Amino acid sequence: MASKSILSAAIVLVHAVCAAAVPLNQAATGTVAAAAPPATFTPNPNVGPGRGNNYYTDSAHFRLYGASGTQASASLNMLEAAYDCYINTMGWRSSGLSYNSATDDGPFYKVNIYSVGSLGGSAGVMHSDAASGLAWLEVLPDYLANPWITVHEWGHGITYAERYWSATATEINLRKIIGDSYQVLVDGSVNTGNYYEAWPFLSYITANPDGYVGLGLTAVRDMIRKYNRGSNETPLHSLDRIATSTTAQAIVARYWARMAYVFLQQRDSLNYANLDAQGNAGTYKVKRARQPRYMGANVIPLKKSGAVTVTAKVTANKAFTATLSVRNTSTGVTRYVDLVNGSGSTAVSADEEASLVVVNTPASLILFDPFSLSSDVQAGLDYTVTLTGATA
Numbered sequence: 001m002a003s004k005s006i007l008s009a010a011i012v013l014v015h016a017v018c019a020a021a022v023p024l025n026q027a028a029t030g031t032v033a034a035a036a037p038p039a040t041f042t043p044n045p046n047v048g049p050g051r052g053n054n055y056y057t058d059s060a061h062f063r064l065y066g067a068s069g070t071q072a073s074a075s076l077n078m079l080e081a082a083y084d085c086y087i088n089t090m091g092w093r094s095s096g097l098s099y100n101s102a103t104d105d106g107p108f109y110k111v112n113i114y115s116v117g118s119l120g121g122s123a124g125v126m127h128s129d130a131a132s133g134l135a136w137l138e139v140l141p142d143y144l145a146n147p148w149i150t151v152h153e154w155g156h157g158i159t160y161a162e163r164y165w166s167a168t169a170t171e172i173n174l175r176k177i178i179g180d181s182y183q184v185l186v187d188g189s190v191n192t193g194n195y196y197e198a199w200p201f202l203s204y205i206t207a208n209p210d211g212y213v214g215l216g217l218t219a220v221r222d223m224i225r226k227y228n229r230g231s232n233e234t235p236l237h238s239l240d241r242i243a244t245s246t247t248a249q250a251i252v253a254r255y256w257a258r259m260a261y262v263f264l265q266q267r268d269s270l271n272y273a274n275l276d277a278q279g280n281a282g283t284y285k286v287k288r289a290r291q292p293r294y295m296g297a298n299v300i301p302l303k304k305s306g307a308v309t310v311t312a313k314v315t316a317n318k319a320f321t322a323t324l325s326v327r328n329t330s331t332g333v334t335r336y337v338d339l340v341n342g343s344g345s346t347a348v349s350a351d352e353e354a355s356l357v358v359v360n361t362p363a364s365l366i367l368f369d370p371f372s373l374s375s376d377v378q379a380g381l382d383y384t385v386t387l388t389g390a391t392a
């Protein structure tokens with residue numbers, strides 16, 4: 001499934017989680033650990049075009065061809081830090097293990113990285129060697145010590161080592177993720193899609209600020225491991241499986257509710273124009289072009305004056321989840337009020353702000369290909385809102 005393309009972005013972007021986490025290899029998980037890997041992995045010059053090339057620099061888990069000195073050490077130090085984070089702390093399968101190996105017992109090989117002069121417009125590329133089942137990377141010299149390239153490409157390597165999914169590439173664009181939040185959560189459409197930008201969702205399920213059972217540090221890894229192998233199900237189906245106390249729909253809805261107050265520095269430049277006022281005061285209708293599509297959302301900042309009670313009633317042509325996201329403007333602390341069947345209210349004090357968040361959450365998850373969106377995931381949620389105590 002192409003929506004796996006957002007995976008490695010999240011892998012690169014959850015470093016902060018590592019800093020605070022208990023290393024999985026120290027946690028009492030009750031599972032039987034595989035044999036401990038050696039401190040230094042075995043070189044494998046047959047992976048990639050390395051054979052006969054004696055210009056390289058080694059670290060414990062990597063071999064960097066075509067670089068030496070501080071350039072090589074800067075790159076390798078960064079990769080080793082990433083290795084420690086993702087493998088030792090977060091518990092991903094080691095990039096030293098073969099894709100083809102049924103066990104995690106080894107042998108363990110270094111990942112080969114090649115410094116190359118040209119990559120046809122890319123700064124880095126991850127390859128897989130089918131015979132050995134190992135990932136290898138090519139990176140332009142100027143990007144060897146740039147984690148957005150080298151660690152990112154290695155991120156593809158570890159999702160490859162997890163075996164059941166594969167992944168491609170990523171970057172960040174806040175105007176897209178917030179301003180076009182109505183789009184299908186992962187949309188691979190050429191030029192208009194968001195699949196490079198959708199990574200905050202994976203950061204959300206990894207950081208797990210709402211404490212959902214089954215999510216957290218290992219969520220993305222577990223989505224791969226619990227994927228129904230060989231099936232065409234989407235990562236949201238797998239998410240629904242690992243989240244044992246709630247649904248993928250509820251998780252997506254709360255993610256969008258939280259996105260109401262992320263990236264505040266840029267919000268003045270983001271497009272929140274989702275509704276048109278109707279004839280009756282306090283009544284609004286979603287703009288046709290902004291109707292939330294499958295697992296997409298509208299974030300609607302509300303205007304109010306002083307302390308008020310905000311009441312919202314959302315009615316729609318099909319299933320949705322609506323939430324009032326409320327933020328204390330002094331402390332930044334947020335709270336979330338579920339609108340049961342689309343209706344609810346909350347007292348919003350003078351030092352708080354509120355947003356209405358409406359998400360297209362069908363009762364059943366949909367099988368879809370993000371690179372060829374079907375009409376069922378593209379169908380918008382047509383809804384009307386009535387507000388008191390605030391305006392949209």
Ligand SMILES: *[C@@H]1O[C@H](CO)[C@@H](O)[C@H](O)[C@H]1NC(C)=O
Nearest residue numbers: 328329330331349350351352
């Ligand atoms: C918002 O935070 C400030 C500072 O801690 C606090 O005094 C105030 O009571 C908070 N407002 C609400 C509605 O909780």
Ligand SMILES: *[C@@H]1O[C@H](CO)[C@@H](O)[C@H](O)[C@H]1NC(C)=O
Nearest residue numbers: 319338339340341342343344
């Ligand atoms: C929400 O709607 C469902 C289906 O119409 C209904 O069974 C349920 O009682 C409603 N819940 C509330 C709190 O109104």
